[in-house]
Amino acid sequence: MTTSGTTIGWIGTGIMGAPMCGHLLARGYHVRLHNRTLARAAPLLDRGAVWAVSPRQVVEQCDVVFTMVGFQQDVRQVYWGEAGLLAGLRPGVTLVDMTTSSPSLAQEIHAAARAKGAQALDAPVSGGDIGARNATLSIMVGGDKEALDRLTPLLEVMGKIIVHQGGPGAGQHAKLSNQVVVAGTMVGICEGLLYGYMAGLDLPMLLQSIAGGAAACRSLDVLAPRMLKRDFAPGFRVDHFVKDMGMVLDEAKRMGLALPGLALVHQLYLAVQAQGHGKQGTQALLLALEQLSNTQLAGPAVG
Amino acid sequence: MTTSGTTIGWIGTGIMGAPMCGHLLARGYHVRLHNRTLARAAPLLDRGAVWAVSPRQVVEQCDVVFTMVGFQQDVRQVYWGEAGLLAGLRPGVTLVDMTTSSPSLAQEIHAAARAKGAQALDAPVSGGDIGARNATLSIMVGGDKEALDRLTPLLEVMGKIIVHQGGPGAGQHAKLSNQVVVAGTMVGICEGLLYGYMAGLDLPMLLQSIAGGAAACRSLDVLAPRMLKRDFAPGFRVDHFVKDMGMVLDEAKRMGLALPGLALVHQLYLAVQAQGHGKQGTQALLLALEQLSNTQLAGPAVG
Numbered sequence: 001m002t003t004s005g006t007t008i009g010w011i012g013t014g015i016m017g018a019p020m021c022g023h024l025l026a027r028g029y030h031v032r033l034h035n036r037t038l039a040r041a042a043p044l045l046d047r048g049a050v051w052a053v054s055p056r057q058v059v060e061q062c063d064v065v066f067t068m069v070g071f072q073q074d075v076r077q078v079y080w081g082e083a084g085l086l087a088g089l090r091p092g093v094t095l096v097d098m099t100t101s102s103p104s105l106a107q108e109i110h111a112a113a114r115a116k117g118a119q120a121l122d123a124p125v126s127g128g129d130i131g132a133r134n135a136t137l138s139i140m141v142g143g144d145k146e147a148l149d150r151l152t153p154l155l156e157v158m159g160k161i162i163v164h165q166g167g168p169g170a171g172q173h174a175k176l177s178n179q180v181v182v183a184g185t186m187v188g189i190c191e192g193l194l195y196g197y198m199a200g201l202d203l204p205m206l207l208q209s210i211a212g213g214a215a216a217c218r219s220l221d222v223l224a225p226r227m228l229k230r231d232f233a234p235g236f237r238v239d240h241f242v243k244d245m246g247m248v249l250d251e252a253k254r255m256g257l258a259l260p261g262l263a264l265v266h267q268l269y270l271a272v273q274a275q276g277h278g279k280q281g282t283q284a285l286l287l288a289l290e291q292l293s294n295t296q297l298a299g300p301a302v303g
Numbered sequence: 304m305t306t307s308g309t310t311i312g313w314i315g316t317g318i319m320g321a322p323m324c325g326h327l328l329a330r331g332y333h334v335r336l337h338n339r340t341l342a343r344a345a346p347l348l349d350r351g352a353v354w355a356v357s358p359r360q361v362v363e364q365c366d367v368v369f370t371m372v373g374f375q376q377d378v379r380q381v382y383w384g385e386a387g388l389l390a391g392l393r394p395g396v397t398l399v400d401m402t403t404s405s406p407s408l409a410q411e412i413h414a415a416a417r418a419k420g421a422q423a424l425d426a427p428v429s430g431g432d433i434g435a436r437n438a439t440l441s442i443m444v445g446g447d448k449e450a451l452d453r454l455t456p457l458l459e460v461m462g463k464i465i466v467h468q469g470g471p472g473a474g475q476h477a478k479l480s481n482q483v484v485v486a487g488t489m490v491g492i493c494e495g496l497l498y499g500y501m502a503g504l505d506l507p508m509l510l511q512s513i514a515g516g517a518a519a520c521r522s523l524d525v526l527a528p529r530m531l532k533r534d535f536a537p538g539f540r541v542d543h544f545v546k547d548m549g550m551v552l553d554e555a556k557r558m559g560l561a562l563p564g565l566a567l568v569h570q571l572y573l574a575v576q577a578q579g580h581g582k583q584g585t586q587a588l589l590l591a592l593e594q595l596s597n598t599q600l601a602g603p604a605v606g
């Protein structure tokens with residue numbers, strides 16, 4: 001069913017969605033596409049994807065539809081309403097939401113799909129813009145194992161590590177756990193660089209030492225060099241990260257779980273937003289910490 | 304001068320010092336050894352190292368002496384006083400302190416050595432017990448470049464990444480920056496695991512997903528599995544990490560630098576100590592966060 005030649009539905013062509021959908025096209029899949037802003041889908045249409053005017057029109061002609069949009073309300077808009085996916089859903093179809101969204105919304109979608117004899121998976125990803133472009137994403141999947149097994153060949157076109165985390169919503173919970181780890185890592189990296197700068201160290205040389213020791217991590221490799229170049233363009237946007245951390249804090253409150261580290265990082269990212277950097281990449285955390293101590297890492301002026 | 308057959312001085316045979324010194328013996332260097340507790344040096348003496356009753360007796364017969372002890376006051380005791388290294392120091396000798404200690408103490412040692420026509424380097428390491436055993440440490444060096452160049456063949460026996468970070472104390476500053484990154488990473492990992500556990504996820508499967516994405520990091524690979532096994536034996540001790548973070552906060556206060564993330568992690572580790580886990584490994588941060596929310600990751604009872 002999902003061999004090359006099959007028509008796949010795709011909704012959402014942002015920083016992540018566009019390269020992920022591009023990999024499917026490159027492998028010879030036919031893609032039926034919708035995006036809120038037509039212009040941002042143009043490069044994929046040039047490569048052979050076919051435009052549909054609504055999510056409903058996408059699903060009416062496909063057996064598998066992937067969604068990769070921004071916020072929870074965008075997911076609701078794509079799935080519900082007159083022109084939404086659920087309105088056009090037929091038995092046997094599988095919907096895969098790759099947006100990072102709330103576990104309870106994933107469960108809601110799963111139940112709504114089930115009611116129509118269809119399937120839904122939550123399959124958020126980690127690995128950022130680079131992971132999306134290189135098809136090395138980690139894909140965390142919640143929902144029925146059998147549905148995942150059927151779609152694994154498609155997911156393998158976009159990612160490298162594909163793990164079934166449990167029932168509906170479990171993929172979202174796994175992604176939120178992942179974001180908690182990222183949050184701690186980000187504040188550590190920014191503060192470590194600031195300390196090294198104030199101590200008079202050569203920062204590229206400092207990174208060389210840190211990357212070789214116990215603090216080695218992906219964000220250090222990818223985002224610290226961007227910080228040193230004062231390149232705050234988004235791989236992963238601050239606004240989206242704040243959304244993710246907010247969902248964790250909501251869930252954790254419900255669970256009776258205190259997360260003091262995450263709560264602090266969440267506050268610091270609210271400061272990043274307050275300072276007008278919400279559409280920058282998560283490495284812009286550095287800007288809020290610089291402002292806090294009225295300093296700035298040496299380097300070219302902010303672009 | 305530092306070819307195999309040379310006699311090297313070594314002081315401090317703890318979790319880190321013992322395997323590091325062992326690599327020198329394995330390469331055929333003669334080692335003259337001192338440690339506060341003779342018993343803990345016994346395995347190295349069995350392998351051919353020669354005992355000296357004091358640091359002074361070590362340096363009187365060697366041209367290069369490495370020190371790897373625990374706390375700043377231990378460094379002072381080894382270098383100063385009647386039986387200390389400085390008392391027996393001859394022109395041309397090089398002292399290398401690999402203890403993580405304060406940048407200002409490193410500068411003091413450098414000046415005292417200079418006054419006797421000798422050299423001193425600060426060369427703290429990162430990579431933990433595994434890095435020490437596998438000789439894959441990252442070694443961050445402060446002091447004269449020429450002295451480092453001369454000793455590089457010896458450092459390469461113990462580590463993989465050796466970077467000259469600047470003048471006296473710069474190695475210590477680099478190591479402290481590294482610890483700031485580690486601090487953020489540790490709280491992220493512990494809170495991420497706790498969230499995943501409370502959400503009902505299978506934690507080894509969760510780790511597989513996280514390790515494949517943007518949150519991938521060395522501490523996750525090495526320490527998270529120990530947390531899941533409730534193995535809190537020290538690779539790197541809580542008491543030492545608290546010392547390092549305290550030094551950063553002192554230096555940062557002097558620099559006029561606010562480090563809210565580090566300050567919080569420092570407080571959480573004070574709680575780990577207060578709960579009686581100061582001699583455990585840094586992964587024991589999990590215990591304080593568990594206690595905070597009155598929960599415990601499923602797994603075998605605490606050993």
